[in-house]
Amino acid sequence: MIEYLFSALTPLNILLALMGVAAGTIIGSIPGLTATMAVAVLVPVTFSMQPDSALILMGAIYTGAIYGGAYAAILLNTPGTPSAIATTFDGYPIAKRGDGDLAVSVACLSSVFGGLVGAIALLLLAPPLAEAALAFGPVEYFWLAIFGLSLIAALSTGDFLKGIIAACFGLLLSMIGISETSAEVRFTFGSNTLLGGIETVSALIGLYCIPVLIDLVATPDRHLKEPEQTRGFRLPEAMQEMLRNKVNLVRSSLIGTMVGALPGAGGSIAGLVAYSEARRSGKGDVPYGEGNPGGIVATESANNATVGGGFIPTLVLGIPGTPPDAVILGALLVQGVRTGPTLFADGANIVYTFIFGLLLATVLMLPVGLIIGRFAYRAIVRAPKAGLVPIVAFMTVIGSFAIRNNISDIGIMIVLGVIGWIASKRGFSVSPIVLGLILGRIAEQGFVQSWTIGDAMDDLWGQFFGRPLSLAIIAMTLVSFIYPFVPQIRRLFRPATAEPAPNPAPASLQKIGADLVTFGVFGAIGLVVLVQTAGLNPEAAVFPRTIAMGMLVIVAIAVARLFLIHQVIDEPSTGSTSRRISVPAIMLLAVFAMSTVGFALAGLLMALALIVPAQHGRISGTGATTLAIAVAGIILVFTFGFSEILSVPLPPGQIF
């Protein structure tokens, strides 16, 4: 095996790994540019390469992109790739309190560790793990999705019922478009815009990033606290965090490897499962969800472990473990490399050279990731608000376009962003919506497939509840659901030693009214779905109908509770409303103008217009000019990079 190590370590391969990791990290850090896309862009470049070098380059860019997703998650509360969703839960609160640089270093160390665990598992345990992954059938995917949803209990800030309603809303959003299970068109209301469904990545960008932008312009406060003096990488502190989280680190890396090896799960689920487990067993001064570094450790080690894990079914079975693996498989096929079971036997040369290349790339990610992370941190912390807002807004627009080369997705992204902002002000946090959106399709497919198989065998009960692996996941789900309520349950059984918490004063009529309206809207959505499912065939109807009915029940309970106890949990907003409204308004205007004036000009005008609401206080004429030129320059560079380097077909207009 040592000879493969040496063939991986040629100067060319080292250079490719280095470049790949750096390029991947930068691409991954831009919301909307996913690892899948980073790899797909490379495919034509690899035609002229040796298969092993091509694989090393693609593996390096993939692993870099998964790590790069952490930057935007930590610094902007926007997962750069779906794998980094759970990184936002604690990463952003840490950055808010001024420790963004520490969070980025922790993310880097965790990613490297997770990546190494995944790659070593690939090297030593690939064939048995691939066999194990095959035991995972439709029922298990269904229960895995339900397990992921059990995180709602933990993620709904303060109000569990609102969390469930938000999750139901997310689940219903994921059902829009052409049904995967029955090929039927659902919930598009005749509109072509919704035909392709809600694209997950652009929805993530909208739900997480647009609310941040809206709140950024409202007040003159800085985005993140700027440290008084430069503090370097803060490696010793980051190392301490890793040691404090060593069990978490190892467990999350193993979860990531295993979930990565399941075809059809992927980095986002691995991160969520690892986060859920870390949170349940987590200790520390700061609770999870409010800035505990353990949350970053769990998610980032798990999602990078899926890289090596995902290659297990890809290389052993010829079945892609994650979406980027599908692209890599395709590229290999064009190269003339036969993938599938024969690859490990006949193509051992390529396979082992590649695995050592992947290990090499993961190790190189340590220095590369720390340096780029430092740069990203400084850029975000030091940028004046009037420069940051337009550029980030432009990135959300170009990113949500690039994912499917579709203008409709930009509009959907902005609208969802506004919905997310309003919902969060009413005490519905965004994360349950996102969980529903991501897990909905997996849950529905698993459910309908299991139902079909169980019905064919005349054993529905045994299909859903009779398989040992399913029972294990169900047990984990129950624990995860109940755990956040343990303190309340304990209080029930212990006679009141302490004073019961004093009842807070009832909320104002205005707030109660606002909550009633919100519940009414969600109830109406549930009713519309119920009515619409009547015209669908059973396979397309069963899942959304069940969710809609559940949602209506929860809404009814929430309304009843509101009348009984008059309590409202919400998040008051301060600052300028007109500035707030201007952000989505300007962005939507730009989307409408795009087909007339072209993407580049619309994007540029949008960014320049956004300087106005983002600028607080007086600014000198020269200052304003410099700012405008800087913003325009960065946007032109981005536009050029997307259209020329990444060959994204940005739509031209009449003028350009």
Place this chain on the structure above:
Amino acid sequence: MKRTFLAAAAAAFTLATATATLAGDFPSGKVDYVIPFGPGGESDVTARFQQPFFKKLFGEDLVVSYKPGGGGAVGWSQLNSMAGDGTKIMGINLPHIVIKPETGNVGFETDDITSVYMFHYTPDAIVVRADSDMNSLQDVIDYAKANPKKLTFSGSGKGTANHLAQVNFDQMAGTTTTYVSFKGTGAAVTALLGGQVRAEWGYTTVGAKQGDKVRMLAVAMESRHPAFPDVPTFKELGFDIVSGAYRGIAVPSSASEDTRKAVSDAIAAINADAGFQKQMIDGGFALVDVAYGAEMDAFIAQKSSGYIAAAKAAGVIK
């Protein structure tokens, strides 16, 4: 928004046609090849196979990009708003472009698509695990007759080639089997290998990829696949099934007759290249040559009637 988009696209198109007066000499520069699916699928892989041969034969780049969504519907519904000067071509798939518009409003009708060439198909095939006790198509039929409904097949999607083949076969053999739809061939193969289902309605490409982990019992081709000389066709065994997922190329409806012919000829030239043929056959694909014009019209008309009848029988369309 749709209207402004269309208006702008129409305007952009007039501008484009005004500048490109020499529409006849295809390709006049790099050609954008839009795949209405995500990267990594068979539409993508075969496009990637064509890429280097296009460059070799015509000296211009064929740039593959993706416009996924709605199982291809998003891309196809936007095809006719693209420039018709030969700089844009789009991948098309059968039975998708026939079945989708029948299921509801998907933004396009089958007749809206100007198909210029069909270049290959992945023939349907019944696949079982290597350790399965079913060794022939007769075993499948015997098992299905003895255990109505209990023989489960995985397959890629509903209303797809796999699904319609299962419906047709059930009718011809007088059996009742259960079809479980998965998202894509990868997931359907996973379910087969993991023992979640007894067999798969898959494609010959599954046999090429999975090698001796699986056994193909019959393929839906006119004659045996060159890469699998030992696997009989359904026809040999008395079932007149020749089917699969056909893939080809379409151009926007605004393309001139010359452009349509030129694109058709270019794809035909790639199909005629021995190196291309070898790659495709090794991968388990089967080449077809259906060129633009009367040949294409007849081909689509003939396939459509069969697809629609099967889809109605399966309850996919009303």
